[in-house]
Amino acid sequence: MEKKKLRFGIIGTGAIAGMHAKAIEACEGSELVGVCSSSVDRAKLAEEKFSVPAYSSVKEFLANGNIDVVAICTHSGNHLEPALEAAKAGKHILLEKPIEVSLARADELIAACEEAGVKLGVIFQNRLKPGYLHLKKAVKEGHLGKLLLGTAAINWYRDPDYYNSSAWKGTISGDGGAALINQGVHTIDLLLDIMGQPNSVFGQVRTMVHDIEGEDLGVAVVNFESGALGTITGGTSLYPGSPERLEIYGEKGNVVLEAGEITTWNVKGLKPESVDNKIGGSGASDPMAIDYRLHLGQVQDMVDAILEGKDPMVTGGDARRSLALILGIYHSSRENLMIDLTK
Numbered sequence: 493m494e495k496k497k498l499r500f501g502i503i504g505t506g507a508i509a510g511m512h513a514k515a516i517e518a519c520e521g522s523e524l525v526g527v528c529s530s531s532v533d534r535a536k537l538a539e540e541k542f543s544v545p546a547y548s549s550v551k552e553f554l555a556n557g558n559i560d561v562v563a564i565c566t567h568s569g570n571h572l573e574p575a576l577e578a579a580k581a582g583k584h585i586l587l588e589k590p591i592e593v594s595l596a597r598a599d600e601l602i603a604a605c606e607e608a609g610v611k612l613g614v615i616f617q618n619r620l621k622p623g624y625l626h627l628k629k630a631v632k633e634g635h636l637g638k639l640l641l642g643t644a645a646i647n648w649y650r651d652p653d654y655y656n657s658s659a660w661k662g663t664i665s666g667d668g669g670a671a672l673i674n675q676g677v678h679t680i681d682l683l684l685d686i687m688g689q690p691n692s693v694f695g696q697v698r699t700m701v702h703d704i705e706g707e708d709l710g711v712a713v714v715n716f717e718s719g720a721l722g723t724i725t726g727g728t729s730l731y732p733g734s735p736e737r738l739e740i741y742g743e744k745g746n747v748v749l750e751a752g753e754i755t756t757w758n759v760k761g762l763k764p765e766s767v768d769n770k771i772g773g774s775g776a777s778d779p780m781a782i783d784y785r786l787h788l789g790q791v792q793d794m795v796d797a798i799l800e801g802k803d804p805m806v807t808g809g810d811a812r813r814s815l816a817l818i819l820g821i822y823h824s825s826r827e828n829l830m831i832d833l834t835k
């Protein structure tokens with residue numbers, strides 16, 4: 493007998509919604525049953541595009557859409573409001589990165605899901621790139637020994653049109669900033685997933701090239717709870733954009749990933765496994781150069797979390813940690829101070 497599929501609905505039918513729709517349809521445990529756009533006109537277009545009923549009111553969608561799980565694909569500074577409605581309606585939530593644009597809004601979102609007893613998963617699809625999974629396993633099994641240094645470099649480029657064509661990208665209220673919180677957050681999430689809790693950060697950010705409120709260039713030094721050090725560089729001004737790099741150095745060796753692919757593997761006594769590097773892509777210069785199969789993995793993980801009563805792969809708490817670090821970098825740059833992240 494075929495297993496019952498969980499019914500997913502999507503709120504926000506812009507660029508990333510297509511990736512969610514494809515992933516939800518491709519996943520064995522889920523089906524797309526409806527979408528919700530921000531206006532009647534957009535809902536009409538979305539109904540044609542996604543071939544499912546489309547709504548223009550979040551409340552009506554949640555009340556009548558026959559949904560188990562809501563994928564929230566609205567802009568980053570508007571994740572909270574639809575999430576509060578969805579949690580109140582008892583729907584599980586799979587939410588795009590970053591969790592929100594301020595810690596107060598992220599905390600309200602996490603608390604609402606806890607109170608309503610619904611699962612909250614956050615999309616950080618690069619956690620599922622095969623090269624990254626191989627690195628994580630090696631670290632977890634102790635093959636790199638004590639971790640000493642982790643560096644994340646997201647030295648990307650976005651065309652001025654990328655910002656000019658959007659009402660929210662690069663704005664403080666809509667995006668929370670720019671290069672680090674929108675683009676860099678993916679690799680910063682990986683850095684923290686490997687290196688652990690950051691205790692303090694010193695950062696400097698600049699707006700050098702684009703006509704935006706947020707930063708298009710930034711650097712930071714991170715002190716981890718473990719005693720290890722970290723560095724971060726990021727930008728959307730660094731033409732033509734290089735594949736993002738994650739470098740992890742331990743007492744017994746080091747591994748470098750470029751766009752999730754293992755490019756250096758120097759681990760004492762452990763050869764690299766051959767992994768499928770074709771699942772991946774880099775948004776170095778094109779924001780949509782991402783592989784839907786990674787979103788598919790997170791949809792599957794969400795289905796498993798709901799059916800098996802466990803936490804999703806990336807929880808609200810995990811996603812809060814990368815947000816806190818990035819907001820700490822902004823704070824540090826404004827005040828020219830090292831920011832304590834333990835408070």
Ligand SMILES: NC(=O)c1ccc[n+]([C@@H]2O[C@H](COP(=O)([O-])OP(=O)(O)OC[C@H]3O[C@@H](n4cnc5c(N)ncnc54)[C@H](O)[C@@H]3O)[C@@H](O)[C@H]2O)c1
Pocket residue numbers: 503504505506507508509528529530550565566567568569570574588589590615617658674779782
């Ligand atoms: N995981 C990734 O690699 C990835 C890639 C791109 C974007 N994103 C994230 O996805 C989110 C959306 O980004 P995007 O590029 O798709 O933006 P977008 O501007 O293309 O789409 C956002 C959509 O949300 C709609 N919207 C806003 N408020 C709404 C509401 N209350 N009800 C219904 N619809 C509403 C807007 O009309 C718009 O169509 C952002 O948080 C972004 O950071 C993630």
